[in-house]
Amino acid sequence: MKKLLIPTLLAILLVITASLLSSFLKKPPIEKDPIVNTVRPGKAAAEKNPPEKTIEMKDFTFIPKIIKVNKGTKISWINKDKIEHSATADDKTFDTKLIREGNTESLVVTKTGKITYHCSSHPNMTGEIHVE
Numbered sequence: 001m002k003k004l005l006i007p008t009l010l011a012i013l014l015v016i017t018a019s020l021l022s023s024f025l026k027k028p029p030i031e032k033d034p035i036v037n038t039v040r041p042g043k044a045a046a047e048k049n050p051p052e053k054t055i056e057m058k059d060f061t062f063i064p065k066i067i068k069v070n071k072g073t074k075i076s077w078i079n080k081d082k083i084e085h086s087a088t089a090d091d092k093t094f095d096t097k098l099i100r101e102g103n104t105e106s107l108v109v110t111k112t113g114k115i116t117y118h119c120s121s122h123p124n125m126t127g128e129i130h131v132e
């Protein structure tokens with residue numbers, strides 16, 4: 001009888017462990033926080049319509065030359081010169097490529113910090129974006 005005790009105890013322990021484990025694994029997923037669900041559509045909408053800033057390319061100048069924006073802002077460059085200009089980040093993180101007269105190129109800034117940029121055709125044509 002004594003010889004059977006240990007294997008029996010082990011078997012019981014195994015059954016308990018297994019049932020605990022399976023009940024843990026079968027646990028339904030935690031219900032989604034309703035706050036998250038109500039926030040989500042608004043957040044998605046905000047991403048679709050981010051705040052916007054427009055920079056003109058006029059007379060070989062970015063106007064305004066320096067802008068301060070919040071992270072997530074959409075920045076658009078519109079070329080008002082007859083000659084093509086680009087907005088090319090000095091560190092190459094972005095490049096609108098050459099923009100023709102009357103055309104616009106946009107991007108959304110996703111990182112904070114200072115971005116300096118220039119026109120690829122006219123290196124003296126420079127601008128700065130300060131992202132907060």
Ligand SMILES: [Cu+2]
Binds near residue numbers: 060084085086119125
């Ligand atoms: Cu240019």
